[in-house]
Amino acid sequence: MRGGDAAWVRYLLITIALGFLGVMLVAPLAAVFIEAFAKGAGAYWRNVTDPATLSALRLTLTAAAIAAPLNAVFGLAAAWAATRFDFKGRSLLITLIDLPFAVSPVIAGLIYVALLGSRTPLGGWLGGMGIEVIFATPGIVLATLFVTFPFVARELIPLMQEQGSDDEQAAVVLGADGWQTFRLVTLPRIRLALVYGLILANARAIGEFGAVSVVSGHIRGLTNTLPLHVEILYNEYNSVGAFAVASLLALFALATIGAKNALEWRLRRAREGGNGQ
Amino acid sequence: MNISLERISRSFGGFTALDDVSLEIREGELVALLGPSGSGKTTLLRIIAGLDAPDARAGARIRFDGAEADLSVPGPRHVGFVFQHYALFRTMTVFENIAFGLRVKPKRERPGEAGIRTRVAELLSLIQLDSIAGRYPSQLSGGQRQRVALARALAIEPRILLLDEPFGALDAKVRQDLRRWLRRLHDKMPVTSVLVTHDQEEALEVADRIVVMRAGKVEQEGTPEEVFHHPKTAFVMDFLGNVNLFHARMEGGHTGAMTQVRARPHDLEVSREEGSGPAVRGRVTRVQTAGAAAKIEVATEGGEAIMVEMAHDRFKAIGIAAGEAVFVRVKDARVFVEDYTI
Numbered sequence: 001m002r003g004g005d006a007a008w009v010r011y012l013l014i015t016i017a018l019g020f021l022g023v024m025l026v027a028p029l030a031a032v033f034i035e036a037f038a039k040g041a042g043a044y045w046r047n048v049t050d051p052a053t054l055s056a057l058r059l060t061l062t063a064a065a066i067a068a069p070l071n072a073v074f075g076l077a078a079a080w081a082a083t084r085f086d087f088k089g090r091s092l093l094i095t096l097i098d099l100p101f102a103v104s105p106v107i108a109g110l111i112y113v114a115l116l117g118s119r120t121p122l123g124g125w126l127g128g129m130g131i132e133v134i135f136a137t138p139g140i141v142l143a144t145l146f147v148t149f150p151f152v153a154r155e156l157i158p159l160m161q162e163q164g165s166d167d168e169q170a171a172v173v174l175g176a177d178g179w180q181t182f183r184l185v186t187l188p189r190i191r192l193a194l195v196y197g198l199i200l201a202n203a204r205a206i207g208e209f210g211a212v213s214v215v216s217g218h219i220r221g222l223t224n225t226l227p228l229h230v231e232i233l234y235n236e237y238n239s240v241g242a243f244a245v246a247s248l249l250a251l252f253a254l255a256t257i258g259a260k261n262a263l264e265w266r267l268r269r270a271r272e273g274g275n276g277q
Numbered sequence: 278m279n280i281s282l283e284r285i286s287r288s289f290g291g292f293t294a295l296d297d298v299s300l301e302i303r304e305g306e307l308v309a310l311l312g313p314s315g316s317g318k319t320t321l322l323r324i325i326a327g328l329d330a331p332d333a334r335a336g337a338r339i340r341f342d343g344a345e346a347d348l349s350v351p352g353p354r355h356v357g358f359v360f361q362h363y364a365l366f367r368t369m370t371v372f373e374n375i376a377f378g379l380r381v382k383p384k385r386e387r388p389g390e391a392g393i394r395t396r397v398a399e400l401l402s403l404i405q406l407d408s409i410a411g412r413y414p415s416q417l418s419g420g421q422r423q424r425v426a427l428a429r430a431l432a433i434e435p436r437i438l439l440l441d442e443p444f445g446a447l448d449a450k451v452r453q454d455l456r457r458w459l460r461r462l463h464d465k466m467p468v469t470s471v472l473v474t475h476d477q478e479e480a481l482e483v484a485d486r487i488v489v490m491r492a493g494k495v496e497q498e499g500t501p502e503e504v505f506h507h508p509k510t511a512f513v514m515d516f517l518g519n520v521n522l523f524h525a526r527m528e529g530g531h532t533g534a535m536t537q538v539r540a541r542p543h544d545l546e547v548s549r550e551e552g553s554g555p556a557v558r559g560r561v562t563r564v565q566t567a568g569a570a571a572k573i574e575v576a577t578e579g580g581e582a583i584m585v586e587m588a589h590d591r592f593k594a595i596g597i598a599a600g601e602a603v604f605v606r607v608k609d610a611r612v613f614v615e616d617y618t619i
Binding site: 166167170172173174175177180188 | 326327328354355356357358362365366367368369377378381382430432433
């Protein structure tokens with residue numbers, strides 16, 4: 001606590017911060033659950049276990065499950081390239097990594113429709129081989145990948161920049177090969193940041209609406225993800241259904257925050273215990 | 278292991294870090310590469326280690342015991358390398374740090390778990406840190422970390438040990454202890470070693486041979502005695518200790534030419550009497566007796582500051598105090614040809 005702040009300043013700031021959180025976050029979150037249970041637990045359960053909901057849940061989790069590991073691979077490769085090598089286009093790479101944050105997700109969706117839609121050469125060629133991308137699961141996975149790929153790289157780049165490459169060089173002169181260096185020296189140092197990036201990427205993958213909405217085609221039971229399903233139910237005036245499904249997303253969000261906090265706690269402990277050099 | 282470097286150059290963009298350097302390092306020697314920052318000493322060390330490759334130029338060659346090294350691919354040469362900031366693996370204990378080089382060996386060369394334990398225990402007792410095997414680097418002092426880094430480098434029984442400013446980040450006292458320890462270690466276990474430093478005292482105290490570097494070139498090489506007492510250039514003399522600069526007019530063959538004369542503080546003498554021979558007149562501005570020698574600062578009539586050092590007993594015998602008018606006489610001095618200005 002700082003010395004100079006009068007008590008009333010402290011109370012005012014705390015009240016504003018908590019009040020804002022209450023109005024903007026806690027109340028809406030509570031409203032989601034209240035609305036979801038407006039017609040009782042039975043109605044809630046029926047909506048949550050509705051085949052269309054389960055199908056949307058499956059698709060959402062599939063997209064996230066594919067996007068997350070690819071994200072880790074791409075993020076590691078990008079962070080490694082950006083921090084360990086000096087090459088032409090390095091700053092361009094770092095800038096491009098941020099692109100998905102800068103453009104509207106709708107554009108991301110449209111890019112894939114323009115590139116892989118059934119009337120485009122590439123999409124037609126894939127269609128000829130029986131592979132549907134747009135209005136099908138591959139398109140949803142692609143859109144999800146696009147919007148999530150900065151997360152891991154952005155967590156890793158500053159960390160790896162700060163850590164430098166002395167440790168890796170030490171491992172190499174001691175005779176370690178590339179894989180040993182990565183597995184024994186690099187990975188243990190960036191593990192927590194990597195998981196942190198994955199948690200954030202996963203949260204975004206589950207919640208993504210805009211990009212996925214463009215490529216999905218909204219086919220109920222087939223190409224609907226959870227956020228899209230919420231919108232459909234809401235537009236059909238099925239507010240209990242919409243809120244019941246929304247409550248699933250809210251639960252994912254809470255789980256994400258919990259995991260993030262647990263990890264931050266561990267990161268802090270690791271830093272306090274290991275502030276070497 | 279004998280190391281022979283021939284015509285090594287290295288440039289980074291427009292900056293020439295090494296400019297056609299040739300150097301021989303003999304089996305069992307401890308050589309110090311000494312120079313200011315930017316003189317190329319660390320670049321040379323990294324090239325010996327294979328962490329960096331020299332520019333591809335005709336005649337550039339590195340030979341280890343006569344066998345030519347492939348310079349096109351930078352890669353590990355199985356050397357022990359001690360980094361300036363230790364570069365200990367912070368997620369591993371001291372034990373695992375030291376064992377690392379053994380554990381990553383290919384299967385057929387790798388000692389068994391018992392062999393690794395024995396070897397690490399030996400090294401721990403060598404660095405006198407047997408009790409801290411289970412600690413993490415963050416729990417060690419700077420001096421302890423540096424010793425662990427050295428033990429880790431020695432674990433793979435390298436035939437060359439390379440040390441990059443190994444004591445640069447330590448307190449003065451720890452630094453002194455450690456460099457004496459390093460010297461004793463080298464006497465006991467004479468691995469061919471190359472030490473990079475910008476600290477002349479460290480180089481003079483530890484090395485068998487000193488290579489003074491300046492702007493990517495070797496300025497002079499020789500034993501500590503040679504480079505200290507017989508510097509070939511003004512740069513070497515200036516870099517290896519304190520120097521007083523006098524402007525003098527040459528007599529004899531070069532009548533009228535102005536030149537610079539360099540003298541170490543301990544090669545000057547202060548007295549109240551003018552005596553015979555050339556002397557500079559001045560006034561004592563400061564006397565400092567805390568230290569190994571008494572230091573007397575004299576301001577000349579021309580306004581230049583001269584530093585004189587003498588043994589304490591001699592200082593007591595003449596008993597000079599600040600404010601006195603004195604004569605400074607040069608017992609030994611040096612003139613370098615490069616300094617001639619006509």
